[in-house]
Amino acid sequence: MTNAVLSWSGGKDSALCLHHALQNPGLRLxxxxxxxxxxxxxxxxxxxxxxxLEAQAERIGLPLVPVWLPEMPSMEVYEQRMTDALEHLAAQGVRTTVFGDLHLQDLRAYREQQLARVGWQAEFPIWHKPAAEVMREFIDLGFRAVVVCVNDQHLDQSFCGRELDEHFLRDLPPGVDPCGENGEYHSFVYEAPYFSRPIAVARGEQVHRTYRPAADTENANNDCYRNEPSPFGAGFWYQDLLLAQP
Known part of the structure; x- marks a missing residue:
């Protein structure tokens, strides 16, 4: 049996990937x-x-390994911090990473190349599954998720904060990948077949922001969302989610 770590974003693709990885008798996550x-x-x-993310990991029953990155990391910084994390895991007998990628060949090639450099392998359980099949499986298995980010070049603010369900999929404009594979949207899974219990979340404010280096680090722990105007005419809408109070 192969020990493996799963690349986890908290969204639908990694959540469905985990479901398939758990069904593989040759993998031990x-x-x-x-x-x-x-x-x-x-x-x-x-x-x-x-x-x-920590709440998801607790309900899944697997430890979360965070890789902390600066606001706009260089590729050198990104690759070094990822290498450090993999070396830590390799010391525990892990040398395989499982990814929830679907169709982006260049991204898969990059992952495989970088892992090969440090003697690791990659697994892609849901690779090339049709988008409609992925979403149907996700919904039918009982996963539930909130759309937490939309690219305003593809989707307007009204899509942000919605449940990721059949109604959301029916409302997607032509040309938008149902899985958001081209970066159209991202999600947060709050209920899954393998969760010990659902995660109660409360919706906070919605903000529009762009990716540029933060000017300061003041209040960094509390200010995940900045309402910044876009100097480029395009950006992202975010739905802030909070753990609901019991």
């Missing part, structure tokens, strides 16, 4: 690996707060 923005303490691109 030992950890979840997540990259986070160390300034805002959120998942890069998704904007999901670190405590929500």
């Amino acid at each position: 030992t950890h979840l690996l997540t990259t986070l923005n160390e300034h805002y303490r959120c998942v890069a691109m998704h904007g999901v707060r670190a405590e929500l």
Whole structure:
């Protein structure tokens, strides 16, 4: 049996990938690996707060290995911090990473190349599954998720914060990948077949922001979302999610 770590974003693709990996008798999942923005303490691109990822890991029953990255990391910084994390895992007998990628061949080739450099292998359980099939399986298995980020070049603000369900999929404009594979949207899974219990979340404010280096680090732990105007005419809408109070 192969020990493996799963690349975990907290969204639908990694969640469905985990479902398939758990069904593979040849894999033994030992950890979840997540990259986070160390300034805002959120998942890069998704904007999901670190405590929500920790809640997912607790309900899954696997330890979360965070890889903290600066706001706009260079490739050199990104690759070095990922290498450090993999070396830590390799010392525990892990040398395989499982990814939830679907169709982006250049991204898969990059992952395989970088892992090969340090003697690791990659697994892609849902690779090339048709988008409609992925979404149907996700919904039919009982996963539930909130859309937490939309690219305003593809989707307007009204799509942000919605449940990721059949109604959401029916409303997608022509040309938008149902899985958001081209970066159209990202999600947060709050209920899954393998969760010990659902995660109760409360919706906070919606903000529009762009990716540019933060000017300061003041209040970084509490300010995951900045309402910044876009100097480029395009950006992202984010739905802030908070752990609901019991």
